[in-house]
Amino acid sequence: MLAPEPVVSHRLGLPHRAAGTALTVAAVAVLAFTPGGPGVREVRAAASVNLDQWANLDRAWQNGNLNGNNTRMPEGGIVPFRLAVEGLSAGAHTIRIQYDFTAGGHKAYDFLATYNGWTSPPICDPSGGGISSMCPSMPTSSSAAFPSDGFVTDGLSVRGAEAYSGVPRRLTIWGGTIASISGPSHAGPTSGNSTAEFTVRFVSTGAAVLLAWGGHLGQSAYWDLAAGGTRDGAGEVSGAPWHMRTLQLDGSGNRNQDRSIQPSAIVGELPPRALAPATPRPVTPTARPGNPTARPGNPAPTFPNTAGIPPDLPVPTPPATSVETPAAIAEPAVLPARGVLMILLVAVGLGLGTMVVTRALQRRRG
Numbered sequence: 001m002l003a004p005e006p007v008v009s010h011r012l013g014l015p016h017r018a019a020g021t022a023l024t025v026a027a028v029a030v031l032a033f034t035p036g037g038p039g040v041r042e043v044r045a046a047a048s049v050n051l052d053q054w055a056n057l058d059r060a061w062q063n064g065n066l067n068g069n070n071t072r073m074p075e076g077g078i079v080p081f082r083l084a085v086e087g088l089s090a091g092a093h094t095i096r097i098q099y100d101f102t103a104g105g106h107k108a109y110d111f112l113a114t115y116n117g118w119t120s121p122p123i124c125d126p127s128g129g130g131i132s133s134m135c136p137s138m139p140t141s142s143s144a145a146f147p148s149d150g151f152v153t154d155g156l157s158v159r160g161a162e163a164y165s166g167v168p169r170r171l172t173i174w175g176g177t178i179a180s181i182s183g184p185s186h187a188g189p190t191s192g193n194s195t196a197e198f199t200v201r202f203v204s205t206g207a208a209v210l211l212a213w214g215g216h217l218g219q220s221a222y223w224d225l226a227a228g229g230t231r232d233g234a235g236e237v238s239g240a241p242w243h244m245r246t247l248q249l250d251g252s253g254n255r256n257q258d259r260s261i262q263p264s265a266i267v268g269e270l271p272p273r274a275l276a277p278a279t280p281r282p283v284t285p286t287a288r289p290g291n292p293t294a295r296p297g298n299p300a301p302t303f304p305n306t307a308g309i310p311p312d313l314p315v316p317t318p319p320a321t322s323v324e325t326p327a328a329i330a331e332p333a334v335l336p337a338r339g340v341l342m343i344l345l346v347a348v349g350l351g352l353g354t355m356v357v358t359r360a361l362q363r364r365r366g
Helices: 158-165 337-365
Strands: 026-030 048-055 060-062 073-075 078-086 091-093 095-099 109-113 142-145 170-174 176-187 195-204 209-217 242-247 257-261 266-269
Touching (some): 048 257, 078 095, 095 195
Parallel strands (some): 026 195
Antiparallel strands (some): 026 095, 091 195, 095 242, 176 195
């Protein structure tokens, strides 16, 4: 078992395994490679690794733990992480990113996602400890998709949870490129604590690299209600926190990091596909002369079970609604041609009758 490097979170308390609570771990190994061969470069002696996670109530990167005082996240939300790696030699390097898949038998971080899939923290914000030396003028980023996870537990697959959420699942890098991501592999009983691991290959272009990703909080509406079971998402975890870790920078175990989130930080739950990329909505007709009944667009619906989530977080995109046809424009009434002819004939008849009566009266008087 790998011994994590002491970090801020561990100064505040014993690591969870040392305390006798072996939480589920899913690992992402980031293996660097040398172009043209499978070799791995040695990390510089001065290389450092620093992992931050975003606290959305504090609006700051945290180098320590998340809890109900600094964070409010719903099931289905994404906890952003950034990892600043400094002192590298240009070329290939290795690192593993490890996260708890279940904690005490409940789904915690069920898969990894894009770091800004729920909220968009400033990547160069000066809070926390993982501030890249490339800030504030960051180079162009690139990203690669995490492979879909076909692992099945409790009659449901992680791939199904990915589809239920709809959030993009990509690892972002500044200062280098990602060559490949393989895996994940799982181990251990999900009824208690289990593990999974990805392998990622990347190449740095200089001495610094910044990686960013998100941890997706398992949703009870999927785990395990979708299979007829009981609620088993991140909001069901009690007691001990669950963790995100980075391990083994180029095989060096003394550069490990660990950050945790307390159950008190979880409130409510997002609806299905709330974080899926938005689709274009129909354009609502605008009012024009003769059509005063054109309506403004329908207001976005509100979703239940989201009480306590900061109001400035992104509002889930509602499904597209149909657009009503504009009210018909009233046209002036037009009489048929036959009706016009009859009116003319009546008018002529009345005129002739008046002339005859007038002449008859004149003769009688004369």
